[in-house]
Amino acid sequence: MTDTILVVDKLKKYFPTKRGTVKAVDNISFSVTTGETIGLVGESGSGKTTTAQCVIGIYPPTDGEILFKGQTISEAFSKRSKALKRDIRIVFQDPGSSLNPKRSIKQILSVPLKVHRVATKKDHLTKIKSLLAMVELPPDEYMYKYPQAIGGGEKQMVAIARALATDPSLVLLDEPTSALDVSVQGKIINLLMKLQQDLNLTYLFITHDLSLMRNVASRVAIMYLGKLCEIAPTVEFFQNPTHPYTKMLLSAIPVVSQEEKALKPTKIASRGEIPSPVNVPSGCSFHSRCSEKMDMCAQDDPVMVEIGEGHVTRCHLYQDTKVAASIEQEEGVHAQDPVDQPRGDG
Amino acid sequence: MSPLLDVRDLSVGFKIFEGYLSVLNGVELTLGEGERVGLVGETGCGKTTTVKSILRVLPMPPARIAGGEIFYRGKDILKMKRREVQTLRRMELTAIFQDPLMSLNPVFTVGTQLRDIVKDSLGASGKKLTKKQITARCIEALKETGMPDPERIMSNYPIQLSGGMRQRVCIAEALSTTAQLLLADEPTTNLDVTIQDQILRKLDELVEEKNTSVLMITHSLGVVMDLTQRLYIMYAGTMVEEGQTEELFASPLHPYSQGLMKSVPKLTGEGVSDGIPGRIPNYLDPPAGCRFHPRCEHTMPICQTEKPPLFNVENGRHVACFLYRS
Numbered sequence: 001m002t003d004t005i006l007v008v009d010k011l012k013k014y015f016p017t018k019r020g021t022v023k024a025v026d027n028i029s030f031s032v033t034t035g036e037t038i039g040l041v042g043e044s045g046s047g048k049t050t051t052a053q054c055v056i057g058i059y060p061p062t063d064g065e066i067l068f069k070g071q072t073i074s075e076a077f078s079k080r081s082k083a084l085k086r087d088i089r090i091v092f093q094d095p096g097s098s099l100n101p102k103r104s105i106k107q108i109l110s111v112p113l114k115v116h117r118v119a120t121k122k123d124h125l126t127k128i129k130s131l132l133a134m135v136e137l138p139p140d141e142y143m144y145k146y147p148q149a150i151g152g153g154e155k156q157m158v159a160i161a162r163a164l165a166t167d168p169s170l171v172l173l174d175e176p177t178s179a180l181d182v183s184v185q186g187k188i189i190n191l192l193m194k195l196q197q198d199l200n201l202t203y204l205f206i207t208h209d210l211s212l213m214r215n216v217a218s219r220v221a222i223m224y225l226g227k228l229c230e231i232a233p234t235v236e237f238f239q240n241p242t243h244p245y246t247k248m249l250l251s252a253i254p255v256v257s258q259e260e261k262a263l264k265p266t267k268i269a270s271r272g273e274i275p276s277p278v279n280v281p282s283g284c285s286f287h288s289r290c291s292e293k294m295d296m297c298a299q300d301d302p303v304m305v306e307i308g309e310g311h312v313t314r315c316h317l318y319q320d321t322k323v324a325a326s327i328e329q330e331e332g333v334h335a336q337d338p339v340d341q342p343r344g345d346g
Numbered sequence: 347m348s349p350l351l352d353v354r355d356l357s358v359g360f361k362i363f364e365g366y367l368s369v370l371n372g373v374e375l376t377l378g379e380g381e382r383v384g385l386v387g388e389t390g391c392g393k394t395t396t397v398k399s400i401l402r403v404l405p406m407p408p409a410r411i412a413g414g415e416i417f418y419r420g421k422d423i424l425k426m427k428r429r430e431v432q433t434l435r436r437m438e439l440t441a442i443f444q445d446p447l448m449s450l451n452p453v454f455t456v457g458t459q460l461r462d463i464v465k466d467s468l469g470a471s472g473k474k475l476t477k478k479q480i481t482a483r484c485i486e487a488l489k490e491t492g493m494p495d496p497e498r499i500m501s502n503y504p505i506q507l508s509g510g511m512r513q514r515v516c517i518a519e520a521l522s523t524t525a526q527l528l529l530a531d532e533p534t535t536n537l538d539v540t541i542q543d544q545i546l547r548k549l550d551e552l553v554e555e556k557n558t559s560v561l562m563i564t565h566s567l568g569v570v571m572d573l574t575q576r577l578y579i580m581y582a583g584t585m586v587e588e589g590q591t592e593e594l595f596a597s598p599l600h601p602y603s604q605g606l607m608k609s610v611p612k613l614t615g616e617g618v619s620d621g622i623p624g625r626i627p628n629y630l631d632p633p634a635g636c637r638f639h640p641r642c643e644h645t646m647p648i649c650q651t652e653k654p655p656l657f658n659v660e661n662g663r664h665v666a667c668f669l670y671r672s
Contacts (some may be wrong), residue, residue, distance in 0.1 A: 254568025
């Protein structure tokens with residue numbers, strides 16, 4: 001592994017409500033390597049956004065630790081140093097509401113420059129121009145426009161420029177294209193990918209669109225009810241999904257061609273809805289919708305098990321493979337595909 | 347055989363303070379008995395306006411029908427009297443809209459709303475049922491949509507239900523009547539993929555069972571692929587292409603359709619295309635001629651002056667593009 005930029009370790013975020021505690025994020029751990037794009041995928045209410053908000057500091061975590069470049073950053077946003085705020089930036093879902101409608105684009109972009117003292121006042125204008133040029137908007141045309149006068153895609157470009165104004169190393173993208181049309185989405189995604197190359201950025205990409213992740217992410221993490229179900233490198237993830245929830249998600253994606261249909265796992269009828277996070281099912285939280293439910297699933301919560309190179313899954317079906325894999329490794333037998341075995345039983 | 351629904355050269359605009367928004371510009375659409383047709387386009391291309399014109403629920407003013415006809419079983423909906431349209435809506439047409447929270451009344455229980463609809467549609471056909479029978483029918487309709495515990499749901503208010511369940515209530519409402527034509531306006535856009543999958547499969551089953559014709563409106567191309575036989579692609583208030591769904595997906599002909607198909611991220615992972623440059627035109631001052639010409643890479647001089655009609659290309663496909671003028 002090359003150097004790790006972000007480590008989320010046993011992160012918990014609970015919200016007390018009148019009806020009980022909402023476990024928005026419940027004991028999740030993952031790490032992000034510098035320069036990669038990790039896709040955090042899940043249904044609405046699965047805790048994707050809360051995770052991002054804990055990382056950026058909007059909510060201090062209830063428990064657990066977040067390490068950024070080796071230092072703990074679990075404190076609240078107001079207590080964070082400016083250098084840290086400069087290093088982690090976020091792009092929100094709806095640019096229509098994240099950009100101030102009463103300010104021109106020049107004013108919007110000058111805020112981070114002023115707050116973080118990125119450039120001296122004299123250089124503000126050139127810096128704003130270079131930022132707009134970076135996101136491929138002609139500066140002279142757009143600088144004095146207001147958000148309402150430009151299209152949704154262009155607004156999101158401005159939001160990206162604002163996030164990049166302070167030269168961050170980690171950017172959280174919270175569904176940056178889900179409010180946009182597909183014909184606009186492509187441009188934004190390609191721009192983000194180009195910027196990642198040029199500026200050596202690391203992305204935590206939150207989305208519910210798995211087809212998009214196939215094309216963008218280097219690793220994919222699936223979240224369900226505040227917990228991670230499966231993390232795997234993208235190619236492995238789509239070729240060899242293991243968790244029943246992942247399979248259900250993949251088979252529910254609407255596709256447009258026969259080649260894609262062939263890539264989907266055999267149809268697993270999706271059923272049920274995501275339960276209320278106040279009243280999480282006992283044991284494995286997915287057991288109420290799972291097609292391969294066993295007796296133990298309702299009692300014991302499975303733990304994360306590594307079943308392949310960088311591929312971890314949290315399901316009782318794979319709990320023994322860890323032992324099997326370790327034995328095989330000891331014997332010097334290269335485990336080609338330890339997944340086959342339990343799948344045959346199921 | 348005359349089609350069930352036949353929209354001919356429909357033009358609809360809105361008179362607003364800034365001027366006249368010419369939204370629909372000669373929409374052509376036909377739908378046969380028992381057929382399932384998809385209508386795809388980006389935000390703001392006039393999909394919902396089309397549906398609302400068919401249902402005649404556009405507020406007038408500001409809306410204005412500038413021209414065209416909508417024939418339902420040979421009768422022009424636009425020329426009908428108010429009474430006739432109401433009967434049509436009670437008996438023949440039905441709709442599911444995007445946001446179920448907006449289409450359900452927040453101050454009445456699901457049961458009250460559903461009972462009203464069942465009673466009304468039965469009343470219009472001259473049948474009379476007892477209260478018990480009506481309730482039984484409502485519960486049956488909810489059960490058909492795959493709703494768990496329909497008896498309890500009947501006494502719930504819409505806010506007490508999740509998004510997927512609300513949409514199921516809307517489907518139950520729409521299909522509990524004797525309707526022949528279902529207009530589904532982005533029925534699953536607000537839902538998660540797993541819920542979308544469930545709802546669409548259920549809708550598919552029910553429509554099959556009742557032999558209802560469907561006009562499915564969406565901006566998600568994957569959704570129409572599974573559910574429709576024929577497809578219209580719409581851009582800026584005009585139909586740009588029409589054809590059998592599978593053929594159209596396999597080989598889109600219009601430059602706009604080609605761009606649209608290419609922009610969909612694929613599971614095969616070959617990267618994302620840059621999409622289509624520019625954006626949908628301003629309806630206050632739409633481009634003359636073909637409305638797509640400012641964004642088109644094959645633009646010709648004729649595109650700027652003349653609106654292309656739907657040219658007939660091989661095996662019944664129609665494209666509104668001068669590239670295919672034979």
